[in-house]
Amino acid sequence: MSASTDYPSFLTPKVANENQSHDAAIVVFVLGGPGSGKGTQCQKIVEHFGFTHLGAGDLLQAEIDSGSENGAMIENFKKEGKIVPSEITVRLLQQAMQQSENKKFIIDGFPRNEENRAAFENIVGIEPEFVLFFECPEEVLTKRILNRNQGRVDDNVHTIPKRLKVYFEQTLPVIDHYSSKGKVQKVDAHRSVDEVFEGVKSIFCRLTK
Template identity: 60%
Template sequence: MWRRAASLSPLASRSKPSKLCQEACTFKVWESFSSESEIPTPSRVAPYITFVLGGPGSGKGTQCAKMVEAFGFTHVSAGDLLRREIASNSAYGSVILGTIREGKIVPSQVTVQLIQKEMESSDNDKFLIDGFPRSEQNREAFERIIGTEPSVVLFFDCPEQEMVKRVLNRNQINAVGTVDDIFEKVRPIFAALSK
Protein backbone atom coordinates (compact mmCIF):
# COMPACT_ATOMS: atom_id res chain seq x y z
CA MET A 1 0.00 0.00 0.00
CA TRP A 2 1.30 3.47 -0.79
CA ARG A 3 0.47 6.79 0.72
CA ARG A 4 1.08 10.13 -0.86
CA ALA A 5 4.08 11.77 0.75
CA ALA A 6 4.62 14.91 -1.32
CA SER A 7 3.67 16.63 -4.51
CA LEU A 8 6.14 19.03 -6.02
CA SER A 9 4.86 22.11 -7.79
CA PRO A 10 5.55 23.14 -11.38
CA LEU A 11 9.09 24.18 -12.13
CA ALA A 12 8.49 27.72 -13.34
CA SER A 13 5.93 30.44 -12.87
CA ARG A 14 2.80 30.46 -14.98
CA SER A 15 3.84 33.81 -16.46
CA LYS A 16 5.86 32.12 -19.23
CA PRO A 17 3.24 30.21 -21.28
CA SER A 18 5.63 29.53 -24.14
CA LYS A 19 7.74 27.20 -22.02
CA LEU A 20 5.30 24.34 -21.57
CA CYS A 21 7.75 21.85 -20.13
CA GLN A 22 9.01 24.29 -17.50
CA GLU A 23 5.48 25.11 -16.40
CA ALA A 24 3.59 21.88 -16.61
CA CYS A 25 6.06 19.09 -15.89
CA THR A 26 5.83 18.16 -12.26
CA PHE A 27 6.34 15.05 -10.28
CA LYS A 28 4.78 13.47 -7.28
CA VAL A 29 6.35 11.37 -4.57
CA TRP A 30 4.83 8.51 -2.65
CA GLU A 31 6.37 6.61 0.22
CA SER A 32 5.42 3.06 0.88
CA PHE A 33 4.24 1.93 4.22
CA SER A 34 3.39 -1.44 5.58
CA SER A 35 1.51 -2.71 8.57
CA GLU A 36 4.35 -5.12 9.20
CA SER A 37 7.81 -3.84 10.00
CA GLU A 38 10.70 -5.97 8.90
CA ILE A 39 14.03 -5.44 10.58
CA PRO A 40 16.95 -6.30 8.32
CA THR A 41 19.31 -8.87 9.71
CA PRO A 42 23.08 -8.43 9.34
CA SER A 43 23.16 -11.10 6.63
CA ARG A 44 20.28 -9.53 4.69
CA VAL A 45 19.98 -5.79 4.11
CA ALA A 46 16.57 -4.71 2.84
CA PRO A 47 16.98 -2.95 -0.50
CA TYR A 48 16.02 0.69 -0.92
CA ILE A 49 13.78 0.57 -3.98
CA THR A 50 12.45 3.58 -5.86
CA PHE A 51 9.85 3.15 -8.60
CA VAL A 52 10.35 5.87 -11.24
CA LEU A 53 7.21 6.36 -13.31
CA GLY A 54 6.02 8.65 -16.10
CA GLY A 55 5.38 8.57 -19.80
CA PRO A 56 8.03 8.35 -22.53
CA GLY A 57 9.82 11.68 -22.68
CA SER A 58 8.79 12.71 -19.15
CA GLY A 59 12.42 12.77 -17.98
CA LYS A 60 12.67 9.44 -16.13
CA GLY A 61 15.91 8.28 -17.74
CA THR A 62 17.59 11.67 -17.49
CA GLN A 63 16.72 12.06 -13.82
CA CYS A 64 17.72 8.45 -13.08
CA ALA A 65 21.18 9.14 -14.53
CA LYS A 66 21.55 12.16 -12.23
CA MET A 67 20.35 10.14 -9.19
CA VAL A 68 22.83 7.37 -9.99
CA GLU A 69 25.65 9.92 -10.09
CA ALA A 70 24.58 11.84 -6.98
CA PHE A 71 23.40 9.00 -4.72
CA GLY A 72 24.94 5.77 -6.02
CA PHE A 73 21.76 4.02 -7.08
CA THR A 74 21.71 1.16 -9.57
CA HIS A 75 19.40 2.09 -12.45
CA VAL A 76 17.20 -0.79 -13.64
CA SER A 77 15.10 0.05 -16.69
CA ALA A 78 12.29 -2.46 -17.27
CA GLY A 79 12.20 -1.56 -20.97
CA ASP A 80 15.96 -2.03 -21.35
CA LEU A 81 15.77 -5.41 -19.60
CA LEU A 82 13.04 -6.59 -21.97
CA ARG A 83 14.95 -5.33 -25.05
CA ARG A 84 18.17 -6.95 -23.81
CA GLU A 85 16.39 -10.26 -23.24
CA ILE A 86 14.91 -10.14 -26.76
CA ALA A 87 18.35 -9.39 -28.24
CA SER A 88 19.87 -12.36 -26.37
CA ASN A 89 17.74 -14.78 -28.41
CA SER A 90 16.94 -16.67 -25.21
CA ALA A 91 13.74 -18.64 -24.70
CA TYR A 92 12.42 -15.79 -22.55
CA GLY A 93 13.39 -13.34 -25.28
CA SER A 94 11.38 -15.24 -27.87
CA VAL A 95 8.33 -15.29 -25.59
CA ILE A 96 8.69 -11.55 -24.91
CA LEU A 97 9.04 -10.72 -28.60
CA GLY A 98 6.05 -12.89 -29.52
CA THR A 99 3.93 -11.25 -26.83
CA ILE A 100 4.86 -7.75 -28.01
CA ARG A 101 4.24 -8.64 -31.67
CA GLU A 102 0.75 -9.82 -30.72
CA GLY A 103 0.12 -6.40 -29.19
CA LYS A 104 -0.09 -7.83 -25.69
CA ILE A 105 1.63 -6.76 -22.49
CA VAL A 106 4.50 -8.92 -21.26
CA PRO A 107 3.32 -10.96 -18.26
CA SER A 108 4.13 -9.31 -14.94
CA GLN A 109 5.96 -12.38 -13.68
CA VAL A 110 8.39 -12.33 -16.62
CA THR A 111 9.27 -8.65 -16.15
CA VAL A 112 9.61 -9.00 -12.37
CA GLN A 113 11.88 -12.03 -12.73
CA LEU A 114 14.16 -10.03 -15.06
CA ILE A 115 14.22 -7.17 -12.52
CA GLN A 116 14.92 -9.62 -9.70
CA LYS A 117 17.79 -11.19 -11.63
CA GLU A 118 19.28 -7.73 -12.26
CA MET A 119 18.96 -6.75 -8.59
CA GLU A 120 20.49 -10.01 -7.37
CA SER A 121 23.47 -9.61 -9.70
CA SER A 122 24.23 -6.18 -8.23
CA ASP A 123 26.33 -5.58 -5.14
CA ASN A 124 24.27 -2.44 -4.48
CA ASP A 125 21.22 -2.21 -2.21
CA LYS A 126 19.76 1.00 -3.72
CA PHE A 127 17.73 0.62 -6.92
CA LEU A 128 15.83 2.88 -9.29
CA ILE A 129 13.23 0.74 -11.08
CA ASP A 130 12.48 2.81 -14.18
CA GLY A 131 9.19 2.33 -16.05
CA PHE A 132 7.73 -0.29 -13.77
CA PRO A 133 5.11 -1.07 -12.53
CA ARG A 134 2.70 -0.08 -15.28
CA SER A 135 -0.38 -1.60 -13.65
CA GLU A 136 -1.73 -2.78 -10.34
CA GLN A 137 -1.06 -6.36 -11.47
CA ASN A 138 2.61 -5.43 -12.06
CA ARG A 139 2.85 -3.93 -8.58
CA GLU A 140 1.28 -6.97 -6.93
CA ALA A 141 3.60 -9.34 -8.82
CA PHE A 142 6.63 -7.27 -7.83
CA GLU A 143 5.72 -7.27 -4.15
CA ARG A 144 4.90 -11.00 -4.21
CA ILE A 145 8.06 -12.10 -6.04
CA ILE A 146 10.58 -9.62 -4.63
CA GLY A 147 8.98 -9.73 -1.18
CA THR A 148 9.02 -6.00 -0.48
CA GLU A 149 7.34 -2.73 -1.34
CA PRO A 150 9.17 0.27 -2.84
CA SER A 151 10.62 2.77 -0.40
CA VAL A 152 9.65 5.70 -2.65
CA VAL A 153 7.62 6.17 -5.82
CA LEU A 154 8.50 9.10 -8.11
CA PHE A 155 5.98 10.05 -10.77
CA PHE A 156 7.04 12.54 -13.43
CA ASP A 157 3.81 14.13 -14.61
CA CYS A 158 4.27 15.75 -18.00
CA PRO A 159 1.64 16.77 -20.59
CA GLU A 160 1.36 14.46 -23.58
CA GLN A 161 2.12 17.31 -26.01
CA GLU A 162 5.43 18.00 -24.26
CA MET A 163 6.37 14.30 -24.12
CA VAL A 164 5.73 13.94 -27.87
CA LYS A 165 7.86 17.02 -28.54
CA ARG A 166 10.70 15.64 -26.40
CA VAL A 167 10.59 12.18 -27.97
CA LEU A 168 10.59 13.64 -31.50
CA ASN A 169 13.53 15.93 -30.65
CA ARG A 170 15.48 13.64 -28.29
CA ASN A 171 18.80 14.29 -30.00
CA GLN A 172 18.17 18.00 -30.60
CA ILE A 173 16.85 19.53 -27.34
CA ASN A 174 19.30 21.15 -24.98
CA ALA A 175 17.31 21.21 -21.74
CA VAL A 176 20.16 21.38 -19.24
CA GLY A 177 18.52 24.11 -17.17
CA THR A 178 15.22 22.29 -17.04
CA VAL A 179 16.89 18.98 -16.18
CA ASP A 180 18.82 20.61 -13.35
CA ASP A 181 15.73 22.42 -12.07
CA ILE A 182 13.87 19.13 -11.87
CA PHE A 183 16.81 17.39 -10.22
CA GLU A 184 16.97 20.09 -7.54
CA LYS A 185 13.40 19.11 -6.64
CA VAL A 186 14.35 15.41 -6.55
CA ARG A 187 17.62 15.82 -4.61
CA PRO A 188 16.13 16.45 -1.12
CA ILE A 189 14.18 13.18 -1.26
CA PHE A 190 17.41 11.19 -1.36
CA ALA A 191 19.78 13.55 0.48
CA ALA A 192 19.73 11.39 3.62
CA LEU A 193 21.10 8.45 1.60
CA SER A 194 24.39 10.23 0.91
CA LYS A 195 25.18 10.73 4.59
Template identity: 45%
Template sequence: MATSKPIIVFVLGNPGAGKGTQCSRMVEKYGFVHLSAGDLLRAERRSGSAHGELIESHIREGKIVPVEITISLIEKAMEKASEGAKSPRKFLVDGFPRNADNLDGWERRMKETTDVRAVLYFETSEDVCWERVKKRSEAEGRSDDNRDSFLKRLKTHVNDTLPIVRKYEELGLVRRLSGESSPDDVFREVQKHIDELC
Protein backbone atom coordinates in the same frame (compact mmCIF):
# COMPACT_ATOMS: atom_id res chain seq x y z
CA MET B 1 17.84 4.44 7.45
CA ALA B 2 19.72 1.17 7.65
CA THR B 3 18.15 -1.85 5.98
CA SER B 4 19.22 -5.38 5.17
CA LYS B 5 17.14 -5.38 1.99
CA PRO B 6 17.76 -3.65 -1.35
CA ILE B 7 16.24 -0.15 -1.34
CA ILE B 8 13.77 0.52 -4.13
CA VAL B 9 12.62 3.88 -5.48
CA PHE B 10 10.01 3.56 -8.23
CA VAL B 11 10.16 6.27 -10.91
CA LEU B 12 6.95 7.02 -12.82
CA GLY B 13 5.62 9.65 -15.22
CA ASN B 14 4.33 10.14 -18.76
CA PRO B 15 6.48 8.92 -21.66
CA GLY B 16 8.98 11.76 -22.15
CA ALA B 17 8.52 13.10 -18.59
CA GLY B 18 12.30 13.15 -18.03
CA LYS B 19 12.59 9.97 -15.95
CA GLY B 20 15.68 8.64 -17.72
CA THR B 21 17.52 11.95 -17.54
CA GLN B 22 16.90 12.30 -13.81
CA CYS B 23 17.73 8.64 -13.14
CA SER B 24 21.15 9.13 -14.79
CA ARG B 25 21.85 12.01 -12.45
CA MET B 26 20.74 10.04 -9.37
CA VAL B 27 23.02 7.18 -10.39
CA GLU B 28 25.95 9.57 -10.65
CA LYS B 29 25.34 11.46 -7.40
CA TYR B 30 23.88 8.78 -5.12
CA GLY B 31 25.18 5.47 -6.45
CA PHE B 32 21.80 4.05 -7.37
CA VAL B 33 21.51 1.24 -9.91
CA HIS B 34 19.08 2.35 -12.62
CA LEU B 35 16.77 -0.38 -13.92
CA SER B 36 14.49 0.84 -16.70
CA ALA B 37 11.67 -1.66 -17.23
CA GLY B 38 11.40 -0.51 -20.86
CA ASP B 39 15.15 -0.89 -21.50
CA LEU B 40 15.17 -4.36 -19.92
CA LEU B 41 12.25 -5.40 -22.12
CA ARG B 42 13.84 -3.95 -25.28
CA ALA B 43 17.12 -5.76 -24.49
CA GLU B 44 15.22 -9.01 -23.94
CA ARG B 45 13.45 -8.54 -27.26
CA ARG B 46 16.77 -7.98 -29.08
CA SER B 47 18.35 -11.02 -27.41
CA GLY B 48 16.27 -13.43 -29.50
CA SER B 49 14.26 -14.46 -26.44
CA ALA B 50 11.14 -16.59 -26.89
CA HIS B 51 9.23 -13.60 -25.53
CA GLY B 52 10.72 -11.20 -28.12
CA GLU B 53 7.76 -10.97 -30.47
CA LEU B 54 5.24 -10.59 -27.65
CA ILE B 55 7.35 -7.84 -26.06
CA GLU B 56 7.71 -5.99 -29.38
CA SER B 57 3.98 -6.05 -30.14
CA HIS B 58 3.09 -4.85 -26.64
CA ILE B 59 5.65 -2.01 -26.75
CA ARG B 60 4.57 -0.89 -30.23
CA GLU B 61 0.90 -0.88 -29.18
CA GLY B 62 1.64 1.01 -25.96
CA LYS B 63 0.37 -1.97 -23.96
CA ILE B 64 1.86 -3.30 -20.75
CA VAL B 65 3.94 -6.48 -21.08
CA PRO B 66 2.76 -9.39 -18.86
CA VAL B 67 4.06 -8.85 -15.33
CA GLU B 68 5.76 -12.26 -15.03
CA ILE B 69 8.17 -11.32 -17.84
CA THR B 70 8.92 -7.83 -16.52
CA ILE B 71 9.40 -8.85 -12.88
CA SER B 72 11.63 -11.73 -13.88
CA LEU B 73 13.87 -9.31 -15.83
CA ILE B 74 13.95 -6.78 -12.96
CA GLU B 75 14.78 -9.50 -10.43
CA LYS B 76 17.59 -10.92 -12.59
CA ALA B 77 19.05 -7.44 -13.11
CA MET B 78 18.91 -6.76 -9.36
CA GLU B 79 20.67 -10.03 -8.58
CA LYS B 80 23.37 -9.32 -11.15
CA ALA B 81 23.94 -5.77 -9.83
CA SER B 82 24.11 -7.07 -6.24
CA GLU B 83 26.78 -9.74 -6.88
CA GLY B 84 29.73 -9.07 -4.60
CA ALA B 85 28.12 -6.02 -2.97
CA LYS B 86 29.02 -5.69 0.71
CA SER B 87 25.74 -3.96 1.61
CA PRO B 88 22.26 -3.84 0.02
CA ARG B 89 22.16 -1.87 -3.21
CA LYS B 90 19.83 1.06 -3.98
CA PHE B 91 17.73 0.68 -7.12
CA LEU B 92 15.75 3.12 -9.24
CA VAL B 93 13.05 1.03 -10.92
CA ASP B 94 11.98 3.26 -13.78
CA GLY B 95 8.64 2.78 -15.57
CA PHE B 96 7.27 0.23 -13.11
CA PRO B 97 4.73 -0.61 -11.67
CA ARG B 98 2.50 0.67 -14.46
CA ASN B 99 -0.80 -1.03 -13.63
CA ALA B 100 -2.60 -3.08 -10.96
CA ASP B 101 -1.26 -6.33 -12.41
CA ASN B 102 2.33 -5.01 -12.13
CA LEU B 103 1.71 -3.97 -8.54
CA ASP B 104 0.13 -7.31 -7.61
CA GLY B 105 3.04 -9.17 -9.22
CA TRP B 106 5.58 -7.05 -7.32
CA GLU B 107 3.74 -7.59 -4.02
CA ARG B 108 3.63 -11.36 -4.60
CA ARG B 109 7.23 -11.78 -5.64
CA MET B 110 9.30 -8.90 -4.28
CA LYS B 111 7.55 -7.30 -1.30
CA GLU B 112 9.23 -9.42 1.36
CA THR B 113 12.73 -9.12 -0.09
CA THR B 114 12.88 -5.38 -0.87
CA ASP B 115 12.43 -2.05 0.92
CA VAL B 116 10.28 0.29 -1.22
CA ARG B 117 11.14 3.79 0.02
CA ALA B 118 9.27 6.04 -2.40
CA VAL B 119 7.68 6.67 -5.76
CA LEU B 120 9.13 9.67 -7.60
CA TYR B 121 6.33 10.86 -9.88
CA PHE B 122 7.29 13.33 -12.62
CA GLU B 123 4.32 15.46 -13.70
CA THR B 124 4.91 16.77 -17.21
CA SER B 125 2.36 18.06 -19.74
CA GLU B 126 1.49 16.09 -22.87
CA ASP B 127 2.91 18.82 -25.16
CA VAL B 128 6.29 18.93 -23.40
CA CYS B 129 6.46 15.12 -23.35
CA TRP B 130 5.67 14.83 -27.06
CA GLU B 131 8.38 17.37 -27.99
CA ARG B 132 10.91 15.36 -25.95
CA VAL B 133 9.78 12.05 -27.45
CA LYS B 134 10.17 13.49 -30.98
CA LYS B 135 13.74 14.60 -30.18
CA ARG B 136 14.54 11.21 -28.65
CA SER B 137 13.14 9.49 -31.73
CA GLU B 138 15.53 11.46 -33.95
CA ALA B 139 18.48 10.57 -31.70
CA GLU B 140 17.70 6.94 -30.78
CA GLY B 141 15.10 5.66 -33.26
CA ARG B 142 13.07 3.66 -30.69
CA SER B 143 10.16 1.75 -32.21
CA ASP B 144 7.70 3.24 -29.71
CA ASP B 145 8.77 6.86 -30.23
CA ASN B 146 6.14 7.80 -32.79
CA ARG B 147 2.91 9.80 -32.40
CA ASP B 148 0.60 6.78 -32.49
CA SER B 149 2.54 4.78 -29.88
CA PHE B 150 3.01 7.90 -27.77
CA LEU B 151 -0.75 8.54 -27.60
CA LYS B 152 -1.44 4.89 -26.76
CA ARG B 153 1.22 4.96 -24.02
CA LEU B 154 -0.23 8.21 -22.67
CA LYS B 155 -3.70 6.65 -22.51
CA THR B 156 -2.28 3.60 -20.71
CA HIS B 157 -0.53 5.95 -18.27
CA VAL B 158 -3.74 7.85 -17.46
CA ASN B 159 -5.97 4.76 -17.22
CA ASP B 160 -3.60 2.27 -15.59
CA THR B 161 -0.63 4.03 -13.97
CA LEU B 162 -2.29 6.97 -12.25
CA PRO B 163 -4.40 4.66 -10.03
CA ILE B 164 -1.12 3.04 -8.88
CA VAL B 165 0.32 6.48 -8.08
CA ARG B 166 -2.81 7.24 -6.04
CA LYS B 167 -2.50 3.91 -4.22
CA TYR B 168 1.11 4.67 -3.20
CA GLU B 169 0.03 8.21 -2.31
CA GLU B 170 -2.35 6.75 0.29
CA LEU B 171 0.69 5.04 1.82
CA GLY B 172 2.55 8.37 1.95
CA LEU B 173 5.23 7.17 -0.48
CA VAL B 174 4.71 9.48 -3.49
CA ARG B 175 6.95 12.48 -4.12
CA ARG B 176 5.43 14.59 -6.92
CA LEU B 177 7.89 16.62 -9.01
CA SER B 178 7.35 18.94 -11.94
CA GLY B 179 9.23 17.65 -14.96
CA GLU B 180 8.59 20.86 -16.93
CA SER B 181 11.70 22.81 -15.87
CA SER B 182 15.27 22.43 -17.06
CA PRO B 183 17.01 19.15 -16.07
CA ASP B 184 19.15 21.09 -13.56
CA ASP B 185 16.14 22.67 -11.86
CA VAL B 186 14.27 19.36 -11.74
CA PHE B 187 17.34 17.66 -10.25
CA ARG B 188 17.57 20.25 -7.49
CA GLU B 189 14.07 19.18 -6.42
CA VAL B 190 14.92 15.49 -6.82
CA GLN B 191 17.91 15.88 -4.51
CA LYS B 192 15.76 17.27 -1.70
CA HIS B 193 13.66 14.11 -1.75
CA ILE B 194 16.54 11.65 -2.13
CA ASP B 195 18.54 13.30 0.67
CA GLU B 196 15.52 12.81 2.92
CA LEU B 197 14.87 9.20 1.80
CA CYS B 198 18.27 7.54 1.74
Protein backbone atom coordinates in the same frame (compact mmCIF):
# COMPACT_ATOMS: atom_id res chain seq x y z
CA MET C 1 8.19 -19.35 -2.32
CA SER C 2 7.38 -22.02 -4.86
CA ALA C 3 8.24 -21.43 -8.48
CA SER C 4 5.58 -21.55 -11.18
CA THR C 5 6.04 -24.39 -13.62
CA ASP C 6 4.58 -22.23 -16.37
CA TYR C 7 7.76 -20.22 -16.79
CA PRO C 8 11.31 -21.18 -17.76
CA SER C 9 14.02 -21.89 -15.23
CA PHE C 10 15.77 -18.53 -15.54
CA LEU C 11 12.67 -16.92 -14.01
CA THR C 12 12.88 -19.08 -10.90
CA PRO C 13 14.58 -17.17 -8.07
CA LYS C 14 17.43 -18.73 -6.14
CA VAL C 15 15.63 -19.11 -2.85
CA ALA C 16 18.81 -19.53 -0.83
CA ASN C 17 19.98 -16.07 -1.89
CA GLU C 18 16.62 -14.34 -2.00
CA ASN C 19 16.44 -13.02 1.56
CA GLN C 20 20.11 -12.11 1.51
CA SER C 21 19.55 -10.09 -1.67
CA HIS C 22 16.47 -8.24 -0.55
CA ASP C 23 16.71 -7.71 3.23
CA ALA C 24 18.53 -4.38 3.00
CA ALA C 25 17.40 -3.38 -0.48
CA ILE C 26 16.15 0.13 -1.13
CA VAL C 27 13.88 0.34 -4.18
CA VAL C 28 12.59 3.54 -5.74
CA PHE C 29 10.06 3.37 -8.57
CA VAL C 30 10.47 6.18 -11.14
CA LEU C 31 7.30 7.06 -13.05
CA GLY C 32 6.26 9.75 -15.49
CA GLY C 33 4.88 10.09 -18.98
CA PRO C 34 7.02 9.58 -22.09
CA GLY C 35 9.08 12.73 -22.54
CA SER C 36 9.06 13.62 -18.83
CA GLY C 37 12.83 13.20 -18.57
CA LYS C 38 12.96 10.02 -16.47
CA GLY C 39 15.98 8.61 -18.29
CA THR C 40 18.07 11.75 -17.92
CA GLN C 41 17.23 12.12 -14.24
CA CYS C 42 17.90 8.43 -13.55
CA GLN C 43 21.44 8.85 -14.93
CA LYS C 44 21.98 11.74 -12.52
CA ILE C 45 20.60 9.76 -9.58
CA VAL C 46 23.04 6.93 -10.37
CA GLU C 47 25.97 9.37 -10.56
CA HIS C 48 25.13 11.33 -7.39
CA PHE C 49 23.56 8.74 -5.10
CA GLY C 50 25.06 5.41 -6.14
CA PHE C 51 21.85 3.65 -7.15
CA THR C 52 21.72 0.92 -9.75
CA HIS C 53 19.36 1.81 -12.61
CA LEU C 54 17.03 -0.97 -13.78
CA GLY C 55 14.60 -0.59 -16.66
CA ALA C 56 12.00 -3.31 -17.19
CA GLY C 57 11.93 -2.65 -20.94
CA ASP C 58 15.73 -2.79 -21.14
CA LEU C 59 15.82 -6.14 -19.33
CA LEU C 60 13.19 -7.63 -21.62
CA GLN C 61 15.05 -6.40 -24.71
CA ALA C 62 18.38 -7.69 -23.39
CA GLU C 63 16.85 -11.14 -22.96
CA ILE C 64 15.52 -11.00 -26.53
CA ASP C 65 18.92 -9.84 -27.85
CA SER C 66 20.66 -12.72 -26.07
CA GLY C 67 19.09 -15.11 -28.56
CA SER C 68 18.04 -17.45 -25.77
CA GLU C 69 14.95 -19.62 -25.85
CA ASN C 70 13.52 -17.44 -23.11
CA GLY C 71 14.17 -14.31 -25.16
CA ALA C 72 12.38 -15.87 -28.10
CA MET C 73 9.37 -16.50 -25.87
CA ILE C 74 9.33 -12.82 -24.81
CA GLU C 75 9.74 -11.68 -28.41
CA ASN C 76 6.77 -13.80 -29.45
CA PHE C 77 4.59 -12.04 -26.91
CA LYS C 78 5.57 -8.71 -28.43
CA LYS C 79 5.17 -9.85 -32.04
CA GLU C 80 1.68 -11.10 -31.28
CA GLY C 81 0.82 -7.74 -29.75
CA LYS C 82 0.44 -9.27 -26.31
CA ILE C 83 1.63 -7.69 -23.09
CA VAL C 84 4.48 -9.64 -21.52
CA PRO C 85 3.04 -11.20 -18.34
CA SER C 86 3.89 -9.25 -15.19
CA GLU C 87 5.48 -12.29 -13.59
CA ILE C 88 8.05 -12.57 -16.37
CA THR C 89 9.00 -8.89 -16.11
CA VAL C 90 9.18 -9.04 -12.31
CA ARG C 91 11.34 -12.18 -12.36
CA LEU C 92 13.81 -10.42 -14.65
CA LEU C 93 13.92 -7.44 -12.29
CA GLN C 94 14.35 -9.79 -9.33
CA GLN C 95 17.17 -11.64 -11.06
CA ALA C 96 18.96 -8.37 -11.85
CA MET C 97 18.65 -7.31 -8.21
CA GLN C 98 20.00 -10.63 -6.97
CA GLN C 99 22.97 -10.47 -9.32
CA SER C 100 23.90 -6.94 -8.29
CA GLU C 101 26.31 -6.22 -5.46
CA ASN C 102 24.43 -2.98 -4.86
CA LYS C 103 21.49 -2.73 -2.47
CA LYS C 104 19.98 0.47 -3.89
CA PHE C 105 17.85 0.36 -7.02
CA ILE C 106 15.88 2.83 -9.10
CA ILE C 107 13.39 1.01 -11.32
CA ASP C 108 12.51 3.16 -14.30
CA GLY C 109 9.05 3.17 -15.89
CA PHE C 110 7.72 0.45 -13.61
CA PRO C 111 5.16 -0.51 -12.43
CA ARG C 112 3.09 0.59 -15.42
CA ASN C 113 -0.15 -0.73 -13.99
CA GLU C 114 -1.73 -2.29 -10.91
CA GLU C 115 -0.97 -5.81 -12.11
CA ASN C 116 2.75 -4.95 -12.33
CA ARG C 117 2.64 -3.44 -8.86
CA ALA C 118 0.93 -6.41 -7.24
CA ALA C 119 3.24 -8.90 -8.97
CA PHE C 120 6.36 -7.06 -7.80
CA GLU C 121 5.22 -6.89 -4.19
CA ASN C 122 4.08 -10.53 -4.18
CA ILE C 123 7.15 -12.00 -5.89
CA VAL C 124 9.97 -9.78 -4.63
CA GLY C 125 8.32 -9.24 -1.26
CA ILE C 126 9.17 -5.58 -0.74
CA GLU C 127 7.50 -2.23 -1.29
CA PRO C 128 9.32 0.78 -2.71
CA GLU C 129 10.93 3.24 -0.36
CA PHE C 130 9.00 5.82 -2.35
CA VAL C 131 7.75 6.55 -5.87
CA LEU C 132 9.40 9.42 -7.75
CA PHE C 133 6.70 10.82 -10.05
CA PHE C 134 7.63 13.34 -12.75
CA GLU C 135 4.62 15.56 -13.41
CA CYS C 136 4.46 17.36 -16.72
CA PRO C 137 1.60 18.83 -18.79
CA GLU C 138 0.48 16.69 -21.71
CA GLU C 139 1.21 19.42 -24.25
CA VAL C 140 4.80 19.70 -23.01
CA LEU C 141 5.27 15.92 -23.17
CA THR C 142 3.96 15.91 -26.73
CA LYS C 143 6.34 18.68 -27.80
CA ARG C 144 9.32 16.95 -26.19
CA ILE C 145 8.55 13.61 -27.81
CA LEU C 146 8.25 15.21 -31.24
CA ASN C 147 11.52 17.09 -30.76
CA ARG C 148 13.64 14.26 -29.39
CA ASN C 149 13.79 12.50 -32.79
CA GLN C 150 14.68 9.04 -31.49
CA GLY C 151 13.47 7.38 -34.65
CA ARG C 152 10.60 5.56 -32.95
CA VAL C 153 7.70 4.81 -35.25
CA ASP C 154 5.26 5.91 -32.54
CA ASP C 155 6.94 9.30 -32.01
CA ASN C 156 4.47 11.13 -34.22
CA VAL C 157 1.62 13.55 -33.77
CA HIS C 158 -1.04 10.90 -34.46
CA THR C 159 0.05 8.21 -32.00
CA ILE C 160 1.43 10.34 -29.14
CA PRO C 161 -2.00 11.33 -27.70
CA LYS C 162 -3.02 7.66 -27.64
CA ARG C 163 0.23 6.66 -25.92
CA LEU C 164 -0.20 9.35 -23.28
CA LYS C 165 -3.85 8.44 -22.71
CA VAL C 166 -3.03 4.77 -22.20
CA TYR C 167 -0.05 5.60 -19.99
CA PHE C 168 -1.96 7.82 -17.60
CA GLU C 169 -5.03 5.57 -17.51
CA GLN C 170 -2.86 2.64 -16.48
CA THR C 171 -0.38 4.42 -14.25
CA LEU C 172 -2.54 6.85 -12.25
CA PRO C 173 -4.09 3.98 -10.23
CA VAL C 174 -0.55 3.01 -9.21
CA ILE C 175 0.18 6.58 -8.17
CA ASP C 176 -3.10 6.71 -6.24
CA HIS C 177 -2.26 3.46 -4.43
CA TYR C 178 1.11 4.68 -3.22
CA SER C 179 -0.22 8.18 -2.52
CA SER C 180 -2.64 6.61 -0.03
CA LYS C 181 0.45 5.22 1.74
CA GLY C 182 2.30 8.54 1.67
CA LYS C 183 4.95 7.12 -0.65
CA VAL C 184 4.68 9.40 -3.71
CA GLN C 185 7.16 12.23 -4.20
CA LYS C 186 6.12 14.51 -7.06
CA VAL C 187 8.57 16.55 -9.07
CA ASP C 188 7.63 19.36 -11.46
CA ALA C 189 9.25 18.13 -14.68
CA HIS C 190 8.17 21.23 -16.65
CA ARG C 191 11.55 22.85 -16.00
CA SER C 192 15.15 22.64 -17.15
CA VAL C 193 17.11 19.43 -16.48
CA ASP C 194 19.19 21.08 -13.76
CA GLU C 195 16.17 22.62 -12.05
CA VAL C 196 14.38 19.28 -12.04
CA PHE C 197 17.41 17.56 -10.55
CA GLU C 198 17.59 20.10 -7.74
CA GLY C 199 14.13 18.90 -6.73
CA VAL C 200 15.16 15.27 -7.13
CA LYS C 201 18.28 15.80 -5.00
CA SER C 202 16.30 17.28 -2.12
CA ILE C 203 13.98 14.26 -2.12
CA PHE C 204 16.80 11.69 -2.18
CA CYS C 205 18.82 13.52 0.46
CA ARG C 206 15.79 13.56 2.73
CA LEU C 207 14.45 10.05 2.15
CA THR C 208 17.41 7.75 1.48
CA LYS C 209 19.75 8.56 4.35
